[in-house]
Amino acid sequence: MSETPAELLRTAVRHDGARPFLTFYDDATGERVELSTITFDNWVAKTAGFLTGGLGAETGERVALRLPAHWQALAWAAACWSAGVCVVLGSGGEGGSGGGDVQVTVAGPDDLAAAAGSAPEVVGLALRPLGGRFTEPLPPGVTDYAVEVPGYPDHFAPIFPPDDTEPALDRGGAVHTLGGLADHARQRAEQLGAGPGGRLLVATDDLGTALVDALLVPLVVGGSAVLVRHENPAGRAARVDAERVTVNVG
Incomplete structure (x- = not known):
């Protein structure tokens, strides 16, 4: 049996729930948000409760994430995996509607008009600071x-x-199981040279990339991530130093 992302998150919370787990920057807006492991886990739990209790999603169903690489998008994915729900991403860089048969579509502010009516339940995320x-x-x-x-x-x-055999991520038609995601993340960590406790800087606007490098890899190595959207490359060296980054991705 392979571990699932939810089990990895539980382990991280038990190990040191107060440590920084995910630091998010948007260089286009100047936003910076830092979430401890337990704070991230709380967002995941609330979202999973909303997904199952409020939206009626069940194990084996599919949720389309039409979202950019954002800390709330990572919480949504982790919530889906906690509930045994498959995340569907399109082939586009910012997350898409993916294939059919989705029960819930989750969209950011730039995609609300297109998302409306795309699934029985449609949820909008403003992606404003502090989850506004x-x-x-x-x-x-x-x-x-x-x-x-x-x-x-x-x-x-x-x-x-x-x-662990439940479908977990459908990315452009390639489907990973819950256990397969954890195994894939371990392979990716080895590829990146991310050792135990590593802190990764992940500069990307692609949600699929962020799910692996800024969420799953930190979970399998017991580390953390700095996720940067709309990165200003001129500020990378200073950010690497200030955030004590050990692995520079991208």
């Missing part, structure tokens, strides 16, 4: 994530924990 809600009315049938998710518990325990 939308300030403008949403299209009919679109639920504001930031309005709904705060009321869900900080802990999520599925009645039947998903098996």
Whole structure:
């Protein structure tokens, strides 16, 4: 049996829940958000509760993430995997609708119009600092994530924990299982030279890349990540030093 991403996150929380796990920068807006392991886990738990309790998603179903590389997108993916739900990404750089048969579509502010009506349930993420809600009315049938998710518990325990053979990530038609994702992340960590406790700087606007390099690899090595969207390359050297980066990706 292979470990699942949810089991890896549980291990990380037990080991040292207070340490920084994910630091997010958007150089286009100047935003910086730092989440400890336990804070990230709380977002994952609330999102998984919303996904299963509020949206009715069940093990084996599919959720399309039409989102950029953002810390909330990583929390959504981890929530799906905690519930045994398959994340669907398109072939486009910023995450797409993927194939058909999705029960939920999750979209960022730039994709709301196209996402409306694409699945039985559509959720909009404003992607504002501190997880803020939308300030403008949403299209009919679109639920504001930031309005709904705060009321869900900080802990999520599925009645039947998903098996490691459950489909977990459909990326352009290539499907990984929950256990396969953990195995793939270990191979990627070796490729990157990310050892135990490594801190990775991942500069990407591609969600699929971020899911592996900024979420799964840190989980398998017991490390952390600095995820940078819209990177200004001129600031990389200073950021590597300030954030104590040990592995520079991309």
